Every structure is written in structure tokens, then in C-alpha cells.
Amino acid sequence: MLKYVNTDVVFQEIPDEVTLAINISGCPCRCPGCHSPYLWTNIGLPLDTGAIDYLVIKEGGNITCIAFMGGDGDPKAVNMLAQYIHEEYPQLKVAWYTGRIRVPAIINRQDFDYIKVGPYIRHLGPLKSPTTNQRLYRRNDDGTFDDITYRFWRRT
Amino acid sequence: MEIKNFTITKRDGSKDQFSLDKIMNAIVKAFESVDQPAELATISRVLTHLDIKDDITVEDIQNQVEEALMKEGFYKVAKSFMLYRQQHTEDRETLEKMMFLSEYMESVNAATGSKYDANANVEHKNIATLIGELPKSNFIRLNRRLLTERIKKMYGKQLADEYIDKLTHHFIYKNDETSLANYCASITMYPWLIGGTTSIGGNSTAPTNLKSFCGGFVNMVFMVSSMLSGACATPEFLMYMNYFIGKEYGLDYWKHPEQQADLSLKKRTLDKVITDYFEQIVYTLNQPTGARNYQAVFWNIAYYDRYYFESIFGDFYFPDGSKPDWDGLSWLQKRFMKWFNHERTKTMLTFPVETMALLTDADGNCKDPEWGEFTAEMYAEGHSFFTYMSNNADSLSSCCRLRNEITDNGFSYTLGAGGVSTGSKSVLTINLNRCIQYAVNHQQDYLEYLGTVIDLCHKVQMAYNENLKELQAHGMLPLFDAGYINIGRQYLTIGINGLVEAAEFMGLKITPNDDYLHFVQGILGLIEKYNKQYRSKDVMFNCEMIPAENVGVKHAKWDREDGYFVPRDCYNSYFYVVEDDSLSIIDKFKLHGAPYIEHLTGGSALHMNLDEHLSKQQYLQLLKVAAKEGCNYFTFNIPNTICNECGTIDKRYLKECPHCHSKNVDYMTRIIGYLKRVSNFSQPRQEEAARRFYAHGGTSKVTR
Numbered sequence: 001m002l003k004y005v006n007t008d009v010v011f012q013e014i015p016d017e018v019t020l021a022i023n024i025s026g027c028p029c030r031c032p033g034c035h036s037p038y039l040w041t042n043i044g045l046p047l048d049t050g051a052i053d054y055l056v057i058k059e060g061g062n063i064t065c066i067a068f069m070g071g072d073g074d075p076k077a078v079n080m081l082a083q084y085i086h087e088e089y090p091q092l093k094v095a096w097y098t099g100r101i102r103v104p105a106i107i108n109r110q111d112f113d114y115i116k117v118g119p120y121i122r123h124l125g126p127l128k129s130p131t132t133n134q135r136l137y138r139r140n141d142d143g144t145f146d147d148i149t150y151r152f153w154r155r156t
Numbered sequence: 157m158e159i160k161n162f163t164i165t166k167r168d169g170s171k172d173q174f175s176l177d178k179i180m181n182a183i184v185k186a187f188e189s190v191d192q193p194a195e196l197a198t199i200s201r202v203l204t205h206l207d208i209k210d211d212i213t214v215e216d217i218q219n220q221v222e223e224a225l226m227k228e229g230f231y232k233v234a235k236s237f238m239l240y241r242q243q244h245t246e247d248r249e250t251l252e253k254m255m256f257l258s259e260y261m262e263s264v265n266a267a268t269g270s271k272y273d274a275n276a277n278v279e280h281k282n283i284a285t286l287i288g289e290l291p292k293s294n295f296i297r298l299n300r301r302l303l304t305e306r307i308k309k310m311y312g313k314q315l316a317d318e319y320i321d322k323l324t325h326h327f328i329y330k331n332d333e334t335s336l337a338n339y340c341a342s343i344t345m346y347p348w349l350i351g352g353t354t355s356i357g358g359n360s361t362a363p364t365n366l367k368s369f370c371g372g373f374v375n376m377v378f379m380v381s382s383m384l385s386g387a388c389a390t391p392e393f394l395m396y397m398n399y400f401i402g403k404e405y406g407l408d409y410w411k412h413p414e415q416q417a418d419l420s421l422k423k424r425t426l427d428k429v430i431t432d433y434f435e436q437i438v439y440t441l442n443q444p445t446g447a448r449n450y451q452a453v454f455w456n457i458a459y460y461d462r463y464y465f466e467s468i469f470g471d472f473y474f475p476d477g478s479k480p481d482w483d484g485l486s487w488l489q490k491r492f493m494k495w496f497n498h499e500r501t502k503t504m505l506t507f508p509v510e511t512m513a514l515l516t517d518a519d520g521n522c523k524d525p526e527w528g529e530f531t532a533e534m535y536a537e538g539h540s541f542f543t544y545m546s547n548n549a550d551s552l553s554s555c556c557r558l559r560n561e562i563t564d565n566g567f568s569y570t571l572g573a574g575g576v577s578t579g580s581k582s583v584l585t586i587n588l589n590r591c592i593q594y595a596v597n598h599q600q601d602y603l604e605y606l607g608t609v610i611d612l613c614h615k616v617q618m619a620y621n622e623n624l625k626e627l628q629a630h631g632m633l634p635l636f637d638a639g640y641i642n643i644g645r646q647y648l649t650i651g652i653n654g655l656v657e658a659a660e661f662m663g664l665k666i667t668p669n670d671d672y673l674h675f676v677q678g679i680l681g682l683i684e685k686y687n688k689q690y691r692s693k694d695v696m697f698n699c700e701m702i703p704a705e706n707v708g709v710k711h712a713k714w715d716r717e718d719g720y721f722v723p724r725d726c727y728n729s730y731f732y733v734v735e736d737d738s739l740s741i742i743d744k745f746k747l748h749g750a751p752y753i754e755h756l757t758g759g760s761a762l763h764m765n766l767d768e769h770l771s772k773q774q775y776l777q778l779l780k781v782a783a784k785e786g787c788n789y790f791t792f793n794i795p796n797t798i799c800n801e802c803g804t805i806d807k808r809y810l811k812e813c814p815h816c817h818s819k820n821v822d823y824m825t826r827i828i829g830y831l832k833r834v835s836n837f838s839q840p841r842q843e844e845a846a847r848r849f850y851a852h853g854g855t856s857k858v859t860r
Binding site for chain 2: 009011012015016018062
């Protein structure tokens with residue numbers, strides 16, 4: 001069962017979108033230097049379709065995208081929720097910030113509009129750093145993905 | 157009179173040993189000054205009338221001496237004694253001014269040095285600003301006297317006393333008490349277009365070409381501003397400029413701006429000719445102005461989308477019978493914004509304060525997508541301006557904070573577009589935090605108590621209005637007589653301050669929740685009830701959450717001194733707590749959304765503080781959010797960085813100069829309506845700016 005600790009409306013994580021970021025706990029990645037180690041433990045409220053409905057009713061009209069921040073402990077559950085959002089709320093895009101080096105094979109990438117992959121590696125830096133190992137991909141209409149990580153570098 | 161070891165209270169509040177000798181000396185001198193013999197027996201007789209108590213004040217003793225002299229029949233001596241006292245009072249006042257003068261010279265900046273009316277619009281501290289400061293205390297006394305005399309005539313002495321009592325105990329605050337002029341106005345330039353400035357005391361005739369328009373416009377704005385205490389808005393500026401460019405270069409001039417338009421060796425293009433005029437006007441109007449104590453004029457302009465423009469100017473005709481050309485104006489508006497945004501990377505330019513007026517459809521989308529997109533584009537390019545969004549063309553802003561409802565969009569051949577003539581005559585502010593705490597502490601229903609304060613404010617404003625009418629009757633207000641401003645379309649404004657703090661005192665959470673909303677609506681609804689009750693065919697009232705550049709600081713200080721609950725050093729000018737980082741950007745739009753601002757008829761602009769610019773798509777979405785939540789008046793505020801070493805200006809919020817890498821940087825921000833260097837704000841306001849939370853617009857995942 002996925003759990004989430006809190007949410008925030010963010011602008012930097014996904015370029016051009018007004019994003020509701022859901023901070024998911026129980027993260028197994030445990031990157032050294034992680035900015036939010038409080039997400040390593042299994043705390044918070046259950047994140048299921050009911051929780052999604054609640055969040056969308058609260059902020060739905062104002063946002064353009066929902067981002068799952070984490071959830072690597074149960075990627076299938078994240079995929080299921082992504083599918084649910086696309087079916088129930090087709091106007092919203094879905095993004096996933098995974099800390100894994102590659103997207104797990106059991107995941108259907110087509111259920112996501114944006115996927116960020118890669119753990120945080122201190123000496124390579126975060127997404128804003130041009131030397132970062134992390135990558136943000138955006139799905140095109142034809143189902144292919146473009147690397148849009150450069151969007152984070154433009155303004156630095 | 158029995159002589160005991162009394163203490164007396166001196167004028168500065170300190171205590172001293174009572175000395176009979178000093179009183180006797182003063183009396184002897186008074187006798188000698190009128191050549192009357194001062195015999196000991198006579199003096200003793202006078203002294204027997206005195207009733208000296210412990211801690212008696214010097215003033216009180218002198219009053220008693222005066223009376224005693226008269227009781228004994230020494231009228232000439234008494235008169236001389238009074239004159240002597242008066243002379244000393246004057247000396248003391250001069251001494252106070254001299255003290256103020258030296259303190260002002262020592263202060264860090266002009267806003268901190270100002271004793272009465274701190275203002276960040278004064279950038280420098282010099283002899284001109286000092287000259288402006290010195291008479292302020294006299295103006296305050298004069299304004300109070302004028303107002304109380306009128307209140308006495310209209311409502312009786314008791315109400316006049318009540319006004320002074322509420323004022324001196326800081327339940328209410330009279331804005332701009334240091335000036336004699338009415339507050340701010342959005343003017344129609346039609347009378348100027350027909351007759352030049354002669355009707356308001358100038359010597360220039362009507363503008364006839366682009367050059368005389370641009371030159372005359374600057375002079376006209378200076379003249380108008382010198383007769384207002386606040387801002388001057390010219391919502392027709394670009395429309396008129398477009399008219400004159402069209403007359404000179406053809407209505408389709410905007411289709412070929414790259415063409416040469418100048419026979420000089422410089423071979424300027426038409427675009428260069430136009431932007432050179434922008435430069436002339438904008439730089440001139442940003443100069444410190446002699447007639448306004450070295451402040452620049454508070455110049456405001458408006459932009460419109462096609463539909464807003466048609467609503468306001470649809471029936472407009474120029475004196476030659478032609479109608480404004482939207483296509484040219486649309487181009488010129490965009491050109492001005494782009495030019496101004498770029499110019500601001502070269503120089504710190506505060507004025508004009510710009511408001512974009514957009515109409516929305518029933519779904520909250522911009523009716524004119526071209527202008528919705530352009531608005532988002534300009535925000536994304538880092539330009540700082542206000543946006544007013546509405547589903548009908550109901551308002552114009554007359555200054556950087558106040559919007560005024562338009563009551564009549566009709567056109568007249570003498571006054572031009574009716575809608576543009578609006579503004580506020582005077583602002584009287586209620587310190588909600590003190591009023592509500594006072595009522596609760598005295599077991600009174602706070603709304604009932606507030607009702608009495610609000611009623612008082614309306615009566616005071618009615619009295620102010622009568623004084624203004626008298627000034628007008630004596631020909632003192634040519635802006636009204638010449639038709640630049642219509643007195644009947646100007647509001648009397650009830651300001652509010654300390655709303656959030658009062659809600660916190662009541663134990664409410666400052667988030668979008670029903671209890672807080674109920675509290676806000678209860679108070680603002682009550683003010684609106686009185687606004688409607690006092691409205692007549694000559695008087696209109698509106699209600700504004702004042703930006704409180706210095707009042708917010710003063711109220712917090714006074715309330716704290718008097719033992720009230722004061723959660724911060726400067727009262728908020730928003731419906732949310734400015735330093736609260738748990739509210740999302742969307743929460744802030746909600747807290748300035750329709751249910752909260754419904755009764756705030758004079759407006760309150762949401763200043764959305766962000767630490768980084770967003771993209772055009774994101775701003776477009778936020779325009780939708782604003783429309784959906786009913787937040788009709790807002791701006792995005794990202795501090796610009798200005799390097800103190802090399803002068804580089806960057807639109808981003810940086811810790812270090814991108815050019816010379818100096819860390820000695822200052823920021824330009826809108827703490828209140830206008831964009832200014834943070835170091836020009838008064839000390840407490842600078843502290844607020846430092847505490848203020850600039851929403852990161854992100855979790856730490858991107859930047860860490």
C-alpha cells in the first residue's frame with residue numbers, strides 16, 4: 001500500500017505545467033545526501049484511488065498535472081493510479097519521479113506523460129546541474145519520449 | 157498657598173522639585189514688562205489663588221497663574237504673561253523642528269527619517285525632501301482642525317471629539333493627513349485634447365501633433381499630480397498616442413515600423429521614433445519632482461484587450477470625428493510593454509505602474525486569447541505589472557492599489573469617455589485588530605462595536621467631502637472644474653488594516669476555511685452595508701485593504717505598546733499571512749478569490765511573491781486559476797537583482813551579480829504597489845521584505 005505524507009503545488013519539477021506533487025513515503029532508494037529522508041519511513045495516509053479523487057476535487061480545476069514523487073517501493077501501484085487518473089480525469093497529465101536508474105519493466109510507460117529517472121548522486125548534482133545523471137522525459141503524441149532535462153539548465 | 161515638597165511634571169515628562177522662586181520670578185517679570193510695580197504683597201495675593209498638587213504639570217501652573225492675575229484685576233500683566241508663554245511655545249516648536257532636522261540628516265534613508273508619512277517613493281535624502289518633511293506636522297494639525305470644525309457643524313461637538321479620540325487612540329487612521337489635496341484620480345484627457353492646459357492654470361494649447369502631444373502630456377501629468385496627494389492615472393495615454401502617430405504616419409504605421417521616418421543623419425526608423433518618445437515621457441515622469449517634495453509623480457497607465465477596450469471606448473470619438481483604431485493601439489500597447497520591460501534592465505524605473513485589463517468568458521478563459529497569451533508571455537519575460545480580470549468592464553485602477561468601479565461607460569463630447577474618470581477623494585482607515593480586541597476585551601459584540609466605528613468613519617468622510625466642495629466652490633480645484641475629474645464619480649474610501657491579525661486574535665486559522673471566510677465576510681459585509689446606506693447621488697463609498705506601507709508598521713507598534721495581541725511587526729496587506737510558507741500558490745489565489753473580496757469594492761491586489769519566474773504556459777494556467785477563483789486583481793512579484801558595484805540589473809532573484817560576481821547586491825520588489833529598491837523602504841518594511849516568503853514554486857527535488 002502506497003502512503004503519502006503531503007502535497008504541494010509546484011512549478012519547477014515539471015516544465016510548463018502547474019503540478020500537484022504528491023510526496024510518497026516508504027522510499028527504498030535511500031540516496032546518500034537525500035533532501036527528504038523523512039520519506040524513507042512508512043508514514044502518512046493511504047494513497048489509493050479514493051485519495052486521488054479527494055485531491056482532484058480539492059485542486060483539480062487549478063492544476064494541469066499530478067506528479068508522484070517516489071513510490072519505488074510499489075511501482076505497480078503507481079502505474080495503477082496513473083492509469084486511473086488518465087481514465088477518470090483525462091484533462092490531467094501524470095508525472096512520476098522515480099529514483100531508480102531505469103523504469104521498471106512491469107511499468108507501462110504510456111500511462112505517464114512525464115517520467116524522471118535516476119537516483120540523486122551528490123557529485124553529479126540535481127536536475128538543475130548540467131552534470132546531473134538524472135533525466136526527465138516527456139511523452140510525445142506518438143508514444144515516444146523526449147529527454148527534456150535541458151529545460152532545467154536554461155535558466156541557471 | 158502652603159509650601160510643601162512637591163514634584164512637578166515638566167513638558168518632556170520628567171519630574172523636578174517644585175520651586176516657588178521660579179513662579180515668583182515669572183510673575184515679577186510679567187509685572188516689570190508692563191511697567192507695573194511688583195510689590196511682595198501683590199505677588200503674595202496672586203500666589204494665594206494657586207492650587208499646587210503633587211506631580212502638577214508646568215502648563216497647569218501657568219494656566220493657574222494667568223487666571224490668578226486676572227482674578228486680581230491685573231489684566232495687562234496677564235496679557236503680557238500669555239504673550240510670553242506663546243513666545244516660548246513657538247521657540248519650543250522651532251527647537252523641535254531643529255531636533256527633527258538633525259535626526260533626519262542622521263537617518264539611514266528618507267523613509268526611515270520621515271516622522272509622519274514614510275514613503276519609499278523618495279529615493280534620496282536631501283534638502284528638497286527635508287523641506288517636504290518639515291511642515292508635515294502643521295498640515296496634520298490643520299487638516300484635523302478643518303475636519304473637526306466641519307464635523308461640529310454637521311453632527312455636533314460630541315462626534316468631533318469622538319473622531320479625535322478614536323484617531324489619537326489609533327482605532328482609526330487618516331491617510332495622507334500631511335497633504336491638503338484630495339487623494340488619487342484616474343483622469344480623462346479629453347479636456348486637455350480640446351483645450352490644452354489653460355483651464356487648469358497652464359499656458360499650453362491643445363496638442364496638435366505627436367511632438368506636442370508627448371511634450372504636453374508630461375507637463376499635463378506634472379500639473380495634475382501637483383493637485384493630488386496620491387496617484388494620477390491616465391488610462392488613455394497609449395490610445396491618444398496611437399491617434400497622433402496615426403495622424404502623422406498613417407493609420408497602418410504599425411505594419412511597417414522598420415521604415416525610415418527621419419531625414420536626419422541618424423535615419424531613425426519609425427519604431428525608433430516611437431520608442432524615443434516612450435523614453436522621453438517615461439524618463440521625464442520618473443524624475444524627482446520639485447512640487448511633490450522630490451517624489452516622482454505616481455503615474456499609472458492601463459492596457460486593454462480588445463473587448464475591454466470596446467466596452468470602455470466603443471462610443472469614443474476624437475475631436476476630429478474619428479474613432480480610436482484598435483489594431484494600431486494593440487500594436488502600440490505591446491510595443492510599449494516590451495520596450496519598458498527591456499528598459500528596466502538598464503535603469504530602475506518605477507513608473508508608470510501598469511494594469512492589464514482583461515475580460516473573461518463564463519468558463520474563465522480570456523475572451524481575447526491573443527491578449528491572454530501576451531499577458532502570460534510578458535510575465536514569463538520577467539515584466540512586472542498588475543492584471544485586472546473581470547467578466548465585464550467594471551473597473552479601472554486609479555493608482556497602484558486601488559481599483560474603482562466604473563459607473564458610467566458613456567461618452568460625452570466635452571469630457572470624453574465617462575468610464576475613465578474615477579478615483580478616490582480620501583481614505584480613512586479602520587485598525588480592525590485594535591477595534592475587535594477592544595470590543596472583545598470589554599465584553600461587547602465586536603460587529604456591533606465595529607458598526608459604531610464604521611458609522612463614525614462615514615460621517616467624517618461626509619464632512620471631508622463638504623470641505624472639498626467648499627474648496628471647489630472657491631475655484632481651488634480646477635481639475636474638477638475643467639472636467640479632468642468628475643467629483644460625482646470619485647469615491648470616499650474606507651480603508652482596513654489588521655484584518656488577518658484580528659482573525660488570529662479570534663483564534664482562526666488563516667487558510668481557505670469557512671470560519672475565516674465567515675469572519676472576513678462579516679466585517680467587510682458590514683462596511684459595505686454602511687457604504688450603501690451613506691451613498692447618495694453625490695457621494696459614493698468603497699472599501700479597500702490598504703497597502704499600509706507605513707501604517708501597518710505604526711499600528712503594530714502602537715497596539716503592542718498598549719498591550720494588544722500583535723503577532724508581527726507589520727500588519728498584513730493581504731488575506732493571508734505573508735510569511736506563511738505552508739500555503740500553496742493556489743491557496744493564496746483562493747484567499748484573494750471571489751468569496752473573500754466580494755465586499756472589498758475598492759480592491760486589494762494580490763502580490764504573488766515567487767522566487768523564480770515561471771514559464772508562459774504556467775502563467776496562462778495561473779490566469780485561469782485567478783479567473784476560476786475570482787481573484788480579479790493581482791501581480792506576480794519576483795525580486796529583481798541590482799548590483800551595488802557595477803549597476804547590472806537582472807530580472808532574476810540572485811545572491812550574486814551575474815556580471816561582476818559581487819555579492820553586494822540589492823533587490824527591487826513590490827512591497828506595496830510600486831517597484832522599488834528594498835533599501836529605499838523604511839527599516840521595518842525592509843525587515844518585512846526579508847521575512848516574506850517567496851514561494852519556491854517547487855519542492856527541493858530540482859534545486860536541492
